[in-house]
Amino acid sequence: MAPLEEFGRIREWTAGRHSDTSLAAAGVKLGIGDDTAVVSGTSGLEWLLAVDTMVEGVHFRPETMEPEDIGYKALAANISDIAAMGGIPKHALVAISIPPQWDTSLLKRIFDGLYECAERYGVIVVGGDTTSAPESLVISVTIVGQVEAGKAIYRNGARPGHFIFLTGPTGLSAGGLHGMLQSEEHRRLVISPPPKRLISAHRRPNPSVKAGRLLITNGWGASLNDVSDGVSSEAWEIAEASDVKLVLHEASLPLAGELVGYAGQCNIPPLDWVLYGGEDYVLIGTAERKYEASMRETFRAEGIPLFIIGEVEAGSPGVDLEYGSGKRKPLEKRGYNHFPKG
Amino acid sequence: MAPLEEFGRIREWTAGRHSDTSLAAAGVKLGIGDDTAVVSGTSGLEWLLAVDTMVEGVHFRPETMEPEDIGYKALAANISDIAAMGGIPKHALVAISIPPQWDTSLLKRIFDGLYECAERYGVIVVGGDTTSAPESLVISVTIVGQVEAGKAIYRNGARPGHFIFLTGPTGLSAGGLHGMLQSEEHRRLVISPPPKRLISAHRRPNPSVKAGRLLITNGWGASLNDVSDGVSSEAWEIAEASDVKLVLHEASLPLAGELVGYAGQCNIPPLDWVLYGGEDYVLIGTAERKYEASMRETFRAEGIPLFIIGEVEAGSPGVDLEYGSGKRKPLEKRGYNHFPKG
The missing domain is CATH 3.30.1330.10 (PurM-like, N-terminal domain)
Structure with a gap:
């Protein structure tokens, strides 16, 4: 049995063990x-x-x-x-x-x-x-x-009409890891080592505490996850917990220049890392459309990145990637694996 | 370098890292x-x-x-x-x-x-x-x-004149473990397997929450540890934290009948397990002499064992074992090792 399935089972065993009464009492x-x-x-x-x-x-x-x-x-x-x-x-x-x-x-x-x-x-x-x-x-x-009290932002608060935001670019950590694992091959193919920013993203991530606090103190955040397992996986978690569909706009996803450059050298589509690379520890969440302008302004003033990358729709839980043409592709739910086999 | 020394170093690195101001602020x-x-x-x-x-x-x-x-x-x-x-x-x-x-x-x-x-x-x-x-x-x-608030019982509260108590017999877990590891040899030497009580002590320990609560609610407990690393090691921790000498009376140490019987079969002095066997998870602590009678009475009424095993003296930190003759032997500080090598 694949580890991921096993882990899912553990969630099943642990999720329903305590009664609502005993949870409330504690x-x-x-x-x-x-x-x-x-x-x-x-x-x-x-x-x-x-x-x-x-x-x-x-x-x-x-x-x-x-x-x-x-x-x-x-x-x-x-x-x-x-x-x-x-x-x-x-x-x-x-x-x-x-x-x-x-x-x-x-x-x-x-x-x-x-x-x-x-x-x-x-x-x-x-x-x-x-x-x-x-x-x-x-x-x-x-x-x-x-x-x-009562302000923590759960992942089940996404509603149709919300916009989806990211508090920083993603994929950098995965790109950095790729670079560090491929050094032999690099030398052979005369690919430059990955930029320091990618390696540092993998080794020294900066959790987005400040961004989370802005969302709470201004009452903006409706649903929220950190990107530990990749954008797709985290968006899926929000979609399933909230019973909605998340639509990400391909053209709005932040692409760090260093990541695009390094991915190009390696002949890897950078979106693979942006969507499925884990451990960037930026935040992904949703908020009501009416807050968009103030959020943009405040985040800019605080020097914290904010990218609006899509919107929430009614529908069966899932995550779609929408291209400029209007065409959509469902994203896989798969999470991040540091050292894939084979 | 022996693991225990390394672990001691980790305690050094972690103990003084935060300033008193930042601890208080948090x-x-x-x-x-x-x-x-x-x-x-x-x-x-x-x-x-x-x-x-x-x-x-x-x-x-x-x-x-x-x-x-x-x-x-x-x-x-x-x-x-x-x-x-x-x-x-x-x-x-x-x-x-x-x-x-x-x-x-x-x-x-x-x-x-x-x-x-x-x-x-x-x-x-x-x-x-x-x-x-x-x-x-x-x-x-x-x-x-x-x-x-303010009631938690630390290990640094032992004072000269206190008596030392245990909330249950010790050594059972170590005896049970010994039995499970020695089964081949047992069969050869025709030693009986260890009694179920010893095996159960190792596999299903019962932490002494009730005893701890009695000590708090009645204001009796002055210093307290649980016996995870063995009586000697825990007594040493109290002695060092409190800057006192703990004197244990050999004749007062509780000896479970099953343990004595099994130790005899194995030609092992039961005191080795009682003093140096870990994971019994009873409590060892000290209290003022004036509380002794009420503690005995209340523990008896609640059906919780209580053994008075010695007293606290002024002196440089350490743990002595005192025999009936009045002769004393300093106890080693060593802790418990599940699977000793060799």
Whole structure:
């Protein structure tokens, strides 16, 4: 059985386990199934909880990530889950399982990177667990965030008539990863290495906390996800959770110049990375059309990118790509795979 | 470098990273270094946060744990950290990394066990992350608990004159593990398999939430740890955090009959398991002498074991074992190792 199917089953087993009564009694407003859980606080606050894991050989290899990058990205990916609810990241717990070949100096570099990210985003590391591992390093970070009660932006809020936005270009991380994995071939084919911006997108992602906060404080965001598994996959999640169709305009998708240049050298259509490349950690969401002008203006003033890339329609859940000609193509639901086999 | 030394270094790197000002600003009353972190809540509550990981080949093997046991124990070990602060476990997040040989039916059994434990302790699983892993299954659980503000029982509260208590016998889990690992040898030597109680202690530990709550609600507990790494190791942690000497009375240490019987068959001194065996998840702590009678009475009425095993003295931090003769022996600080090499 393919891993993705198995993972889907786990979601089934975990989704319906607790009764609505017990969820309510425990103050759980939202359990498994969105970017974070939402738990009732007091004084007008709610807590956001999420966990995200990076595994050696699955999410990183020595040639793709320096130890500092592993620590930085492990926390950044979690902060991004808080951003995807519009929340403020607060506290983190770090569980790390260490195989024998990772010596002290390498471990210290992982923690250096992790704390660099913590400092940048004002996150306090409040706990951790360190264990041995037989072969592969595993780092699992749990994040706790806060959001104004009732304001967290779920992925089920997309409605027909909404426009769809992205808070930055996508595909850069996947392009950077491709470059780092293909270096032998590059040398043979005299392709330049990928631009630093692509490599940095993969190693040091910048979660969109500020953008999420703008959406909350101005009451603009209706549905929201972070792009961890790729634009198509995240749009699909919004479409299915909201029971609507998302139509992305091919001509409106942001294409970073460096990505187009590098993709051209490699003879890869850049849209493959833009739509199916993961780990860019920008936000994708929907909002009412009446907010478009103020959103554009405020994001510009704050220096945060905002791209309007399509609109929401009524219809059975799905994601279409619409070309300039008006022709449409349904997008695949598939997610992102770091190191595809074969 | 030995893993334990490395792990100690990680504690060094993580302990002093955040300034007191930033900890206070983030509402962190207690960061890394006790059973859980303590984070300010409102309405007279504080949040307790902890994470604990189990790794295939390090903490369990096919011959020691059924899949249901793995899930059950992964959560139970975390609940025990909340119990060790006197708190109430509330929410959990589960990160699991799955190698190819763990198929769907085995995974489902892990989650069945985990939810069995969740139900027993009233814990809601609010989030998770599922990833692939190359070789070994890793399950990391984060727990969130609550406690009355200012009441959490730290490990630094032991004072000279306190008595030392245990909320149950120890060594059972280590004895059970020994039995499961030695089955070939048993057959050869015609030793009986370990009693079910020992195996069950290893596979299905019962964290001492009720005992922790009694200590909080009656204001008895001054210092507290759960016995995850063994009595000696936990007593050392209390001694070092509190800057005192703990003296354990050899004759007062609880010896479960099944453990003594099985240890005798194996020619192993039962005290080795009682003092150095881990994962019994009873509580060890200290309290003022004036509370001894009421504690005994209340624990008896509630059907919770309570053993008074020694007292706290002034002196340089350490743990002594005192024999009936009055002779004393310093106990080693060493922790618990599931599968020692060689």
